[in-house]
Amino acid sequence: MSMDFSGTVSKGRKRKRGRSWTLLVPIYIFTLLFVFLPLIYMVYLSFMTKAEVWGFENRFTLENYKKILDPLYLRTFLNSLKLALISTLVNTAVGYPYGYFMAKLEKKKRDIMLLLVMIPFWTSELIRLNGWIIVFRSKGVLNLILEKAGLIDKPLKLLYNYQMVVFGMIYALLPFMILCVYSSVEKMDWKLVEAARDLGGNAAQAFLTVTLPMTMPGLLSGVVLTFIPSMGLFFVADLLGGNKIVLVGNVIQQQLTKGRNLPFAAALSVVLMILTSLFIAAYRRITKTDQLEGLI
Amino acid sequence: MSEDLLVLQHIRKSFGSDDVLKGIDFSVRRGEFVTLLGSSGCGKTTTIRIIAGLEEPDEGRVLLDGKDITKLPPNARSVNTVFQNYALFPNMNVEDNIAYALRLRKVRKPERLKKASEMLELVQLAGFEKRMPDELSGGQRQRIAIARSLVAEPQVLLLDEPLGALDLKLRRQMQLELKRLQKKLGTTFIYITHDQEEAINMSDRIAVMNNGVFEQIGTPDEIYYHPRTSYVANFVGNANIYRGNDGVFAVRTEKVKIGDEPGCVIPAVVKEKSFAGGQLRILVALEDGQELTVSRFGINSELVPGQKTKVGWSAEDAVPVIDDGV
Amino acid sequence: MKSKSRLPGIYLAVVTAISYVPIAVTIIYSFNHSKISSVWEGFSLEWYERLFSDADIFVSLRNSLILSVLVCAVSAVIGTLGALGVKRTNFRLNKVMAYFSSVPIMIPEIILGMVYLALFSFMNLPFGIVTLVIAHASFCIPYIYMMVSGRLFAMDPSIEEAARDLGASPFEVFRDITFPAILPGLLSGLLLSFAMSFDDVVISIFVTGPGFNTLPLKIYTRMKTGVTPEINALATLMILATTILILLSWKLNKTGDKAEEEK
Structure with a gap:
């Protein structure tokens, strides 16, 4: 590149090339200050010693990590992982066919379905969970119906158990999966499927060799967008699990608000982050997709 | 005032380790139709991008009407380009596309719309004012792109393989039409193609390019009947190259x-x-x-x-x- | 091709119906006279009256609106400029930066909450609107960045060059060509950012300060303390607002499609 700064005529051009980097200043500063450094700080904190009341002392320790190996916390991690896996699997099983069928509807019906998916998608998860609480609480709608039907004589305890948390999590995150799958099925070139059928494949073979690989990016983003939040949405466990169901998210929250143990919360976060990254990396390896796709 | 409108002096340009232009000299006369002919990657597109101001040469000067414009930004040059893929603005209708250069010059709306209509007539697309670019066929987009570049009344019009995407029949028709347009307006055209037939049909002069240098510059007849190098003979005339004891000769197949x-x-x-x-x-x-x-x-x-x-x-x-x- | 099977239709209907149960129940019970029981004790606007006289809710609604608008503004500027900058420069660090800037949407939100709680106490930033804006911007910037960047890279570079070539200054190129091209991406990004910020509980709970309650936080604490029919009324209004907004943006898109279809 020529580096002549003398000529007056070259001003306009130099200005264009020379100033582009300034556009990057805000995002670099923000990312450095509020993403990169905080993550480093989190790792640093996780090796520090808890102070008496609140905060920490600059004393290196592995205590926080050792504490995670305590069966109590280990079980929490396993519980959360199990929950996230179940919720992701069920969401895939329910959401994939939903998005797929939806994309194959005729335009008018498809628009209506899209609208019907959009409304819960854009509605706060809290509000949607509130509806389920009305249904499932001991004096709730479901118990009322069952009682009226004479199937039970005393209200069932439906809320505040693991199953209910799993159900709530699946429900909260299903629209993400549906929309991701839908957008990649909708974009698909159906001629390829026809070609596969034409070459002698049956419907199942055509699906497995053409449709599934082609919609993999959508499925990947769906999995990422359901798996990651389900590891951390503590309020679902809080509202539907009462105090009985404790997930990593709840432990971190409690450590910060009640336990006042910042270093331990940091260590838990580090482990949680490693777990989710490993999961996503593994999933990418298996499905060989790299793109995330389809949010709106 | 010299007869040469545009002069390129010792232009060099490389991208990384790739020397695209290895010191080219070239001049174009006023009102001339000049074609840069060469296979892809020979440096012809880089040459017109330098003339347009979309690239800056590493070395050398570009003179337009005697003035050094080497470092002038593209918007300050009286040179316009018809891009290979037409590059119509997708967010504007045909009329606004064509009138864009006038809008930038703060020409008032009624006047610039009138001018756009005239240009549409010139390219035989009257009545297409309100169409959007994605509603046009390849040939129509091509004409709109030409009209849009001509409306600014540039001293030089650069055309980067403008007919490349059209089918053979349409190409032939557009070749004639472009030539007619150029004659009528008297604008200097610098035309890029890799099709020797197109070059021979349309040009006053042809510059055959290969590997970042000009192999030969001359009239179609000179290039065709008196190739200077074996490359030109082969590329333009499809001639045989015979390497005998007494030298290398081009012998046309017929x-x-x-x-x-x-x-x-x-x-x-x-x-x-x-x-x-x-x-x-x-x-x-x-x-x-x-x-x-x-x-x-x-x-x-x-x-x-x-x-x-x-x-x-x-x-x-x-x-x-x-x-x-x- | 026509599929004869009615199974897909039934499947879609059943799953959709189930997912609308809580929404329907919320709306119905917002009009129920009874406070605790699920038995229908007559139509009543009592909970709406109570909601409208609840100053707390209104303050937190206002807070949430202010917060989301600020977050959108900050994220739009940082994300859009960033996408433009990355397109126009070729620093090797850009890739690293883009990766890190997307980390906040690739990890569970609770980690962000924890990290920001620690960071802001370390920086001695007063907890409140400022900390909320920073924390929310961290997960909105990547959405806007990705959507604008997607538009920019899908754009034919010769279109900007053509404008330059026809005499447009760099600013005019941006105004006439680049901005219209990225606008749809920017708007989708903004919509998503607004919704994410407006609904956020997990991060807000850690970075908000005394005296600055957002609407979701208010709803969350009320839900935790017990049965609160006025939340049903609030939820009904929010669902209504969401639906209207979706229909509006739908209409806007539709008219855009129509213009495109009229070939």
């Missing part, structure tokens, strides 16, 4: 004699026989391994592949050329 025809002295073996475009083409191999093509119109030769024969040519049909290994 001038090569074969079989019983008088003057055949060089032994050869027929390798292939084919018909293309109403022509019989015979590929022969000489004893030293060189291959030559012989073409004839409408003659059904009895030669068959594998058969031994002789070839030759008359001295005036062998044009001595500089060998650049093609």
Whole structure:
């Protein structure tokens, strides 16, 4: 590149090339200050010693990590992982066919379905969970119906158990999966499927060799967008699990608000982050997709 | 005032380690239709991007009407480009596309719309004012792109393979139309193509480019009948390159004699026989391994592949050329 | 191709119906006279009255609106400029930066909450609107960046060059060509950012300060403390607002499609 700064005529051009980097200043500063450094700080904190009341002392320790190996916390991690896996699997099983069928509807019906998916998608998860609480609480709608039907004589305890948390999590995150799958099925070139059928494949073979690989990016983003939040949405466990169901998210929250143990919360976060990254990396390896796709 | 409108002096340009232009000199006269002819990657697009101001040369100067414009940004040059893929603004209708240059010059709306209509008439698309670019066919977009560039009344119009995406019939038609337009307006056109027929049909002069240098600059006749180098002979005239003891010659395929025809002295073996475009083409191999093509119109030769024969040519049909290994 | 099977239709209907149960129940019970029981005790606007006289809710609604608008503004500027900058420069660090800037949407939100709680106490930033804006911007910037960047890289570079070539200054090129091209991406990004910020509980709970309650936080604490029919009324209004907004943006898109279809 020529580096002549003398000529007056070259001003306009130099200005264009020379100033582009300034556009990057805000995002670099923000990312450095509020993403990169905080993550480093989190790792640093996780090796520090808890102070008496609140905060920490600059004393290196592995205590926080050792504490995670305590069966109590280990079980929490396993519980959360199990929950996230179940919720992701069920969401895939329910959401994939939903998005797929939806994309194959005729335009008018498809628009209506899209609208019907959009409304819960854009509605706060809290509000949607509130509806389920009305249904499932001991004096709730479901118990009322069952009682009226004479199937039970005393209200069932439906809320505040693991199953209910799993159900709530699946429900909260299903629209993400549906929309991701839908957008990649909708974009698909159906001629390829026809070609596969034409070459002698049956419907199942055509699906497995053409449709599934082609919609993999959508499925990947769906999995990422359901798996990651389900590891951390503590309020679902809080509202539907009462105090009985404790997930990593709840432990971190409690450590910060009640336990006042910042270093331990940091260590838990580090482990949680490693777990989710490993999961996503593994999933990418298996499905060989790299793109995330389809949010709106 | 000199007759040369645009002058390129010793232009060099490289991208990384890739030397795209290796010091080119070139001048274009006022009102001329000049074609840069070469295969892809020869540097022709980079050359017009430098003229347009979309790239800055590493070395050398660009003079327009005697003024150095080398470092002027594209918006400050009286040079406009018709891009290969047309580059119509997708968010504007045809009328706004065409009038864009005038809008930038703060020409008032009624006036610039009137001018846009005139331009549409010029490119024979009157009535298309309100269409959007994605509602047009390839040929129509092409014309709109040309109208949009001409509305600014540039001193030089650069056309980067403007007909590349069109089918053969439309290409022929557009070639004539472009030539007509250029004659009518008297604007200097610098045209890029890799199609030698197009170049020969349209240009006042052709500059044959290869590997970042000009192999030859001249009128279509000069280029066709008197190629300077073996590359030009082969690329433009589809001529055979014969490397003999007394030098390297270009011999056009229809001038090569074969079989019983008088003057055949060089032994050869027929390798292939084919018909293309109403022509019989015979590929022969000489004893030293060189291959030559012989073409004839409408003659059904009895030669068959594998058969031994002789070839030759008359001295005036062998044009001595500089060998650049093609 | 026509599929004869009715199974897909039934499947879609059943799953959709189930997912609308809580929404329907919320709306119905917002009009129920009874406070605790699920038995229908008559139509009543009592909970709406109570909601409208609840100053707390209104303050937190206002807070949430202010917060989301600020977050959108900050994220739009940082994300859009960033996408433009990355397109126009070729620093090797850009890739690293883009990766890190997307980390906040690739990890569970609770980690962000924890990290920001620690960071802001370390920086001695007063917890409140400022900390909320920073924390929310961290997960909105990547959405806007990705959507604008997607538009920019899908754009034919010769279109900007053509404008330059026809005499447009760099600013005019941006105004007439680049901005219209990225606008749809920017708007989708903004919509998503607004919704994410407006609904966020997990991160807000850690970085908000005393005296600055957002609407979701308010709803969350009320839900935790017990049965609160006025939340049903609030939820009904929010669902209504969401639906209207979706229909509006739908209409806008539709008219855009129509213009495109009229070929």
